[in-house]
Amino acid sequence: MSLIEIKDVDFLYREQEDKALSGVNLSIEKGEFISIIGSNGSGKSTLAKLLNVLLVPTEGQVFVDGFNSSDPENVWKIRQKVGMVFQNPDNQLVATTVEDDVAFGPENLALPSDQIRERVDKSLEMVGMGGYQSHPPHELSGGQKQRIAIAGIIAMLPDCIVLDEPTAMLDPMGRKEVLKTIKYLNEEEGITVILITHFMEETIFSDRIVVMNGGEIKDIDKPSKIFQNIDLIKSAGLDVPVAVQLANELRSSGLQIPEVMDIEELVTALC
Amino acid sequence: MLVELKDITHVYNQYNPTVALKDINLSISEQEFIGLIGHTGSGKSTLVQLLNGLIEPTSGTVLYNNEDIFSDKKRLKFIRQKVGLVFQYPEHQLFEESIYEDVAFGPKNLGLKKEEIKNRVKESLELVGLDYEKFKDRSPFNLSGGQQRRVAIAGVLALKPEILILDEPSAGLDPNGRNNLLELLKYLHQDINITIILISHRMEEIAKLATRVIVMDEGRIVLDGSPAEVFSEEKRLRELDLDLPAVTSILHKLNSKGVSVRTDIFDVIEAKDEIISKLQEKNIPEEKRSC
Numbered sequence: 274m275s276l277i278e279i280k281d282v283d284f285l286y287r288e289q290e291d292k293a294l295s296g297v298n299l300s301i302e303k304g305e306f307i308s309i310i311g312s313n314g315s316g317k318s319t320l321a322k323l324l325n326v327l328l329v330p331t332e333g334q335v336f337v338d339g340f341n342s343s344d345p346e347n348v349w350k351i352r353q354k355v356g357m358v359f360q361n362p363d364n365q366l367v368a369t370t371v372e373d374d375v376a377f378g379p380e381n382l383a384l385p386s387d388q389i390r391e392r393v394d395k396s397l398e399m400v401g402m403g404g405y406q407s408h409p410p411h412e413l414s415g416g417q418k419q420r421i422a423i424a425g426i427i428a429m430l431p432d433c434i435v436l437d438e439p440t441a442m443l444d445p446m447g448r449k450e451v452l453k454t455i456k457y458l459n460e461e462e463g464i465t466v467i468l469i470t471h472f473m474e475e476t477i478f479s480d481r482i483v484v485m486n487g488g489e490i491k492d493i494d495k496p497s498k499i500f501q502n503i504d505l506i507k508s509a510g511l512d513v514p515v516a517v518q519l520a521n522e523l524r525s526s527g528l529q530i531p532e533v534m535d536i537e538e539l540v541t542a543l544c
Numbered sequence: 545m546l547v548e549l550k551d552i553t554h555v556y557n558q559y560n561p562t563v564a565l566k567d568i569n570l571s572i573s574e575q576e577f578i579g580l581i582g583h584t585g586s587g588k589s590t591l592v593q594l595l596n597g598l599i600e601p602t603s604g605t606v607l608y609n610n611e612d613i614f615s616d617k618k619r620l621k622f623i624r625q626k627v628g629l630v631f632q633y634p635e636h637q638l639f640e641e642s643i644y645e646d647v648a649f650g651p652k653n654l655g656l657k658k659e660e661i662k663n664r665v666k667e668s669l670e671l672v673g674l675d676y677e678k679f680k681d682r683s684p685f686n687l688s689g690g691q692q693r694r695v696a697i698a699g700v701l702a703l704k705p706e707i708l709i710l711d712e713p714s715a716g717l718d719p720n721g722r723n724n725l726l727e728l729l730k731y732l733h734q735d736i737n738i739t740i741i742l743i744s745h746r747m748e749e750i751a752k753l754a755t756r757v758i759v760m761d762e763g764r765i766v767l768d769g770s771p772a773e774v775f776s777e778e779k780r781l782r783e784l785d786l787d788l789p790a791v792t793s794i795l796h797k798l799n800s801k802g803v804s805v806r807t808d809i810f811d812v813i814e815a816k817d818e819i820i821s822k823l824q825e826k827n828i829p830e831e832k833r834s835c
Contacts, residue, residue, distance in 0.1 A: 312721075415584070442715065444745050471719060510718065512723075514790075519816060519819075522816040540801065543803065543823070
């Protein structure tokens, strides 16, 4: 069985007429890196919130590691397996020092203090913030704050992290730091990653991209396939990364260019 | 000259001094579209807050139409109306029950007559592409993020500014919302003749819209020129932790690998034409094609 199984899910917010999600089916394997793209209101965030039981489907089921999210008994089991990181790092940090912040989750699990210490240190190491234990979070940059928020999730030893536009409020440096961290956690630590983003360039490393529009999944495929489908991308109100756009243009002018996803690959293909 | 900054230095927090701006001299003429870039903490936001008198510099003068804006504090209200500032995430500042009331807030504070307020609200909403009759009575809180941001910008436009300063106006918008917003800025600049200062981390936006690019680092202006001039300084920009527009970056990389293409191009189609023509030239001696 897959780590996450979404089966025939509909979701309707109270007092709204249109479904936020309809007929959604998606299986996510352990260790995958999935990106979800779609315009505002396409259902991305609703889908994300179903994954750690912030919402429960109106119709259909969500299973995480076999646990059905509609069963209230499973809520805490699922939340330990699937951690969420949100857009604004300032809203996610609660303590006066970095280590207290990261320790917040493990402390709630009532672990012995030496285990908490070990988890905190290891999590900070994993997000590249080792040595910042006693820093006050408010003195850190946006990218650093967001990595602390990620460390707080990692300290719960989740199987999967869901990140809902984690780089939207960051500057280019902060974005790079956070992306690098996410990639590391996926590739080296084997954590399943589900990344929701409006930055198309951030999705090119994923194993698969899910395109959403009007509450439905319009396509699921690897990045090179998704970004060849210009009609799909345009109709979903999205963009194609610049390197891919240029490669497509060059190709339609008769140049032989292999599939490329980023600037480096395009330059190599042309030289 | 519309705005002039003369020998500006600004220091935050006299007890633990942080120099935010140092020796700034800058002139902005009517109808420029300035792209202001620099990494976080380089002084961009301090600079623009000075332009509309939110911050008084530690030393130096800010001139608006040759008038020292701090010489008569009572005139600051007028300056702030002429130099409109749209903060980051301006939709967080929406607060009224209806879109009409929200946009009318500024004009009301100017003490304008009812009829004039209505005209301005109507005009501003249409400028940002929101139909007056359809939207005026709706709550601003039931709009999409992109629409909320338009309402916030309409609120500033209702003051009839000569300069519009926007701090990261496309942050957090989806690709459609972003493109619509950029179209709006282009329209305000080209058709309504508003002088614009755009702060953005997205170099594509700057390259596409700005007539002049100003780069800041550690409180100083370090580069100032046309987009083509500034983005040709690849090495310098990298040192400053700044990106190049993706298209320009590709062209620079091709150049360094021996395909000599122009690098003052920001548009995908133009870049395609340039690459194709240069590769064809190069193709003539077929055996020498590799680089």
